[in-house]
Amino acid sequence: MTPYKATGLTGPPSAPAVSVKPVVLLAPQRGEDLHVRVSAPATGTNLPIVLFAHGFGSNLDGYAPLVDHWASHGFVVIQATHLDSRRFNVTADDPRKPHMWRYRVQDMKQILDELDRLEASVPGLPGRMDHSRIVAAGHSFGGQTAGILVGLRVMDPTTGMAQDMSDSRVMASIQLATAGRGGDDLTPFAIENVPWLRGQDFSHITAPGLVVAGDEDDLPLSTRGPSWTADPYTLSRNDKNLLTVYGGQHSLGGISGYEAAETTDENPGRVALVQQVTLAYLRHITGTDHTDWERAQTSLAGDSHPLGRLESK
Template sequence: MTMYQATGLTGPEPTPIVAVKPLVLHTPQRGEDLQVRVSAPVTGSDLPVVLFAHGFGSDLDGYAPLVDHWASRGFVVVQATHLDSKRLDMAADDPRRPQWWRHRVQDMQYILNELDTLEASVPGLTGRVDHSRIVAAGHSFGGQTAGILVGLRVTDPQTGHAEDMSDPRVMASIQVATAGKGGDELTPFAHENLPWLREQDFSHITVPGLVVAGDKDDLPLSTRGPAWTTDPYTLSRGGKSLLTVHGGEHFLGGISGYQAAETTDADPGRVTLVQQVTLAYLCHVTGTDHTHWERAQSVLGNGHPLGRLESK
C-alpha cells in the first residue's frame, strides 16, 4: 500500500528530478551573495514555479521532503539561503539583523528578477518554465516571507511603518506553521527577539492561499497557543484554505528534512499528509489539475484521523 492509498488521497506519479546548487547571484547591497538551489523534474514543459522560503536558521538544503515531492511531480522549486541562516553565523551586533524579515522578501524578489538566469543555469531546463505561474511558499519565518509577497503588511520595528511589499508576479501562497498577529498576544520573548512579529495585518491578502497549521504547535511566541498559527487563514479575505494537522507540532512530523533532529513529533503519516495536500493545492491553484484537490477536500472534510481541510 502506498502512502497515498493509506491516507485516501490521490496524486500524480513521480518522475526523476535534477537539483543544482549553489547558484550564486551577486547582491552587493545585501552584504552577502545570494546562494540559490533549483530543483526541477527532468521532463515536462510549462512548469510552474514554487518560490520556497526556509524557516529561521535553515538554508537552501532544507525541507527536502517537500521540495523533492513537489519537484518530482512537475514543479520548479527555488530556494535561497537567507541572512538568518546558521550557515552565515551573523554577528549579534550586525545592523542587518533587525531587517532580516525585509531582506528575505528582497531575496525572493531578486530571484524573480533573475529567473531567466537561474533557469539557464540548470542543464536542460531552459524554455521549460512557465514564469506566469509562481506560488510563494514557506515554513515558519518563511511563511511570513511568503505572506508578504502576497500582501501581508508587517510594521517595520525601526520605522513604525507598514508598507505594501507584495509582488504581482506571485499568484498564490502556501504558509506552513507560521506566525499570527502580534500585539498583546506576543510573549515578552517574541516581542524582544522577533520585533518583526509585533504587528502583522493579514487583511490585504487577496490572492488564493493555503495555510497549514498543527493543532499541537504551541510556540513560545504567543499566549494563544496553537490557534495563533491559523491567523493567516482566519484574518485573511476569502479564497483561502486551512489544513489542520492533528497532533502536529511545529515541524509537522518532519517536513524540514529527512530524519531532522529538530523534529519533536516525528511521524511519516503527517509528513505524507502535508506533502499530498500542498501538492494537490499547487496543482489546483496553478490550473495544472483540479482532481487531486477535489479529492483532498472530500476526504479531509470531516473525521479523518490525520487532519481536516476547510475553505472559505
C-alpha cells in the same frame, strides 16, 4: 517516505527530478551573495514555479520532503539561503539583524528578477519554465516571507510603519506553521527576539492561499497556543484554505528534512498528508489539475479523517 495509502488520499505518479546548487547571484546590498538551489522535473514543459522560503536558521538544503516531492511531480522549486541561516551566523549586534524579515523579501524579489539566469543554470531546463505561474511558499519565518509577497503587511520595528511589499508576479501562497498576529498575542520572548512580529496585518492579502497549521504547535512566541498559527487563514480575506494537522507540532511531522534533529513530532503519515495536500493545492491553483484537490477537500472535510481537516472560505 510513507506512501499515500497511509493518508487514504491519492496523487499523480512521480517522475525523476534534478537539482543544481549553488547558483550564486551577486547581492552586494545584503553583504553576502545570494546562494540559490533549483530543483526541477527532468522532463516536461510549461512547468509552474514554487518559490520556497526556509524557516529561521535553515538553508537551501532544507525541506527535502516537500521540495523533492513537488519537483518530482511537475514543479520547479527555487530555494535560497537567507541571512538568518546558521551558515552565516549573523551576530546580535549586526546592523542587518533587525531587518532580517525585509532582506528575505528582497532575496525573493531578486530571484524573480533573475529567473532567466536561474533557468539557464540547470542543464535542459531553459525554455521549460512557466514564468506566469509562480506560487510563494514557506515554513515558519518563511511563511511570513511568502505572505508578504502576496500582501501581508508587517510593521517595521525600526520605523513603526508598514508598507505594501507584495509582488504581482506571485499568484498564490502556501504558509506552513506560520506566525499569527502580533500585539498582545506576543510573549516577552517574541517581542525581544522577533520584533518584526509586533504588527502583522493579514487583511490586505487578496491572493488565494493555503495555510497549514498543527493543532499542537504551541510556540514560545504567542500566549494563545496553537490557534495562533491559523491566523493567516482566519484573519485573511476569502479564497483561503486551512489544513489542520492533528498532532502536528512546528515541523508538521518532519517536513524540514528527512532526518531533521529539530523535529519533535516525527510522523511519516503527517508528512505524507502535508505532501499530498500541498501538491494537490499547487496543481489546483496553477490550473494543472483540479481532481486531487477536490478529492482532498472531500476526504478531509469535517473531523472524519484521522490525520487532519481541510476547510475553505
